[in-house]
Amino acid sequence: MPKNAGKAAKARKSSHKKSRVAKAVREAVIESKESSKKTKKLPRRVSSANDEDKENDEVFERAPADFNEEIEWDIEGFGGIYLVWGKRRQRDPDGSIKTKFYLKHDEEHRIWVKWTVAFDDGIRWSAEKQSFLVGVSQDTIKDIIRKKQVWPLPVRGEQGWKERKEICQKLKITEWKPTAKEEKGNWQLLNPELPVTQSEIEETDDETDEDDST
Secondary structure (H helix, E strand, O other): OOEEOOOOOEEOOOOOOOOOOOEEEEOOOOOOOOOOOOOOEEEEOOOOOOHHHHHHOEEEEEOOOOOOOOOOEEEEEEEEEEOOEEEEEEEOOOOOEEEEEEEOOHHHOEEEEEEOOEOOOOOOEEEEEHHHOOOOOHHHHHHHHHHOEEOOOOOOOOOOHHHHHHHHHHOOOEEOOOOOHHHOOOEEEEOOOOOOEEEEEEEOOOOOOOOOOO
8 A cells, every 4th residue: 555645745757758667557456536636637447357347437637748857746655666676797706707686775776656647648656766756755765665665576587587586585675565455456567677787897706796775
């Protein structure tokens, strides 16, 4: 369940055109009817699994597709952390070079935000850089980071999922799960941020060398 952000909490949010933004959608859950009264309202069919659900179609506000990223938007709530991964090339003691995953520092991870005003495609959740959370207290951000609840966790089939899963387990990172009825359902991640491999090769005598993170 997203943590109540309070009426005064605001933040900037990433636009489609200026940068790729990780977003989450649900296919079988009806959105909350709570929204503010600022921008135009458009019908949004959240649940597309059954035509009998037409009476449940929601109407809520959407931002224009080309909105200014300097604008601050009202926050309805927070989810967990969206982990930002990196890859580094390391030379093992036997001379072999391997690419290993590591977690970026805490301040580089993104925070899942639920907006009162949706994106132009109707999606209301996005993973935002902490620097964009200009109207959110540092205590709130630190509390989210401290809980070590993330979405999504590495899953089978993803690049380096076993190695990344082991890192999460070692750091006692758990999966963020909503508890409110209206937030439960099947989630889908759009536009995931992919880790970039460092060009330089690090010399190491250790098995792993993860940054202190999350």
